[in-house]
Amino acid sequence: MAGFADLNLPQGPDKKSLQSLLEAAAHLGYSAVALNHVIDFKEKKQEIVKPVSPLELFPSLPIVQGTSKRIKVLTRLTLVVSDPSHCNLLRSTSANIRLYDIIAVFPKTEKLFHIACTTLDVDLVCINVTEKLPFYFRRPPVNMAVDRGICFELLYAPAIKDSTMRRYTISNAISLMQICKGKNIVISSAAERPLELRGPYDVANLGLLFGLSESEAKAAVSTNCRATILHGETRKSACGVVYTVKKPRKVEEEETPLPACKKVKTQA
Amino acid sequence: MPPAAAFERRVLRSAAEHHYLRVRLELPDGGARPSVAQFKQLVVSALRELHGEVGAALPVDVLTYEEKTLSAILRVVSSGLVKLWSALTLLGFYQNRRCAFRVLQVKPCISISSCVIWQQ
Numbered sequence: 001m002a003g004f005a006d007l008n009l010p011q012g013p014d015k016k017s018l019q020s021l022l023e024a025a026a027h028l029g030y031s032a033v034a035l036n037h038v039i040d041f042k043e044k045k046q047e048i049v050k051p052v053s054p055l056e057l058f059p060s061l062p063i064v065q066g067t068s069k070r071i072k073v074l075t076r077l078t079l080v081v082s083d084p085s086h087c088n089l090l091r092s093t094s095a096n097i098r099l100y101d102i103i104a105v106f107p108k109t110e111k112l113f114h115i116a117c118t119t120l121d122v123d124l125v126c127i128n129v130t131e132k133l134p135f136y137f138r139r140p141p142v143n144m145a146v147d148r149g150i151c152f153e154l155l156y157a158p159a160i161k162d163s164t165m166r167r168y169t170i171s172n173a174i175s176l177m178q179i180c181k182g183k184n185i186v187i188s189s190a191a192e193r194p195l196e197l198r199g200p201y202d203v204a205n206l207g208l209l210f211g212l213s214e215s216e217a218k219a220a221v222s223t224n225c226r227a228t229i230l231h232g233e234t235r236k237s238a239c240g241v242v243y244t245v246k247k248p249r250k251v252e253e254e255e256t257p258l259p260a261c262k263k264v265k266t267q268a
Numbered sequence: 269m270p271p272a273a274a275f276e277r278r279v280l281r282s283a284a285e286h287h288y289l290r291v292r293l294e295l296p297d298g299g300a301r302p303s304v305a306q307f308k309q310l311v312v313s314a315l316r317e318l319h320g321e322v323g324a325a326l327p328v329d330v331l332t333y334e335e336k337t338l339s340a341i342l343r344v345v346s347s348g349l350v351k352l353w354s355a356l357t358l359l360g361f362y363q364n365r366r367c368a369f370r371v372l373q374v375k376p377c378i379s380i381s382s383c384v385i386w387q388q
Contacts, residue, residue: 028370160360163317195294195360195368202357202371209354 003031003064004200005225007076007102007124008155008188011035015057017193024194026062026071032229034076034102036190041079041086051075051100074101074229078126081116082108090120102232104153110135117145123231124186126153127176129169137179151184151228152176156206157196173210182216186224284376287349288331291356292339294368302362304333307340311352314359314369319351328352339372346376 054073061070077100104124107113158165207217316324356369
């Protein structure tokens with residue numbers, strides 16, 4: 001069974017609070033977490049810095065409760081895009097982007113949502129939960145994203161803090177479920193404090209509230225997270241795949257024993 | 269050799285009437301701990317915040333409560349398990365103090381031997 005993962009822990013500057021967050025996540029049973037670095041292009045020009053290696057930040061990682069392995073810490077980059085020109089950064093072969101394990105995009109308009117689902121090379125598309133969605137989801141881009149292996153991410157920490165956010169979270173989640181039928185959903189926290197984290201089974205129960213079935217809700221915390229992590233790994237490594245196919249041999253051409261190279265020339 | 273016995277497998281599923289939750293309230297600041305009545309009121313207000321008056325009317329019982337560790341065993345009708353669990357998950361504040369509910373166990377029967385238990 002895939003271990004539970006929480007793919008969105010905001011990376012603040014304070015190392016101690018991050019350490020306490022990691023310990024809380026390991027105590028609750030998460031096998032992997034991703035430290036999220038958010039880049040918002042609306043603010044003044046920000047450069048994409050190299051991700052800090054988790055080994056430097058945390059000399060000793062806590063052990064996940066229930067297993068004997070240490071928690072796995074990944075790095076993640078989220079780009080908040082509100083303009084098509086911001087996407088050029090993803091298309092350029094910037095060396096720093098390649099160093100992150102997971103890349104997510106947060107589209108603010110319908111056109112950008114369409115571009116993110118169909119052409120952009122990302123692993124996650126974030127769905128806004130703090131305000132009413134400015135656009136409706138349509139089936140073609142969502143189906144294309146599901147085919148490409150891109151997951152949609154929903155956050156639950158805003159729902160814990162404020163009741164208005166709760167309504168927006170649930171309504172946006174329900175409208176997403178109607179279009180994508182519960183496939184490729186990832187639910188993660190954006191917890192800034194250890195108290196805002198919830199256990200993996202609690203989060204799976206929240207998925208039931210959003211309209212997922214029981215198996216889909218559990219997959220949202222485990223299987224789909226693992227799929228996203230593997231998608232990020234393949235994005236880093238493979239550029240193309242070559243595979244061989246066995247060609248069926250035709251029996252009628254066995255009259256003259258021609259060598260294979262000459263046979264190919266006469267066929268072409 | 270004796271003939272192979274024919275086996276017939278019957279699975280009887282009876283939906284359990286109640287589900288039992290073992291929960292613990294985390295209140296890290298060193299303030300006053302809630303009494304059992306205040307704890308029940310907290311659970312009902314969490315249900316009302318998320319599911320409204322219908323949720324608050326859900327029959328929930330606090331079977332045991334320890335004020336020292338703030339852990340309790342709640343009982344709820346099985347049809348209301350998802351509502352209660354989600355309401356406890358999304359609760360963030362108790363009297364303007366940050367808190368969190370940790371659901372430790374959920375089982376359909378109070379005795380240990382007849383059901384599968386997981387712990388978190």
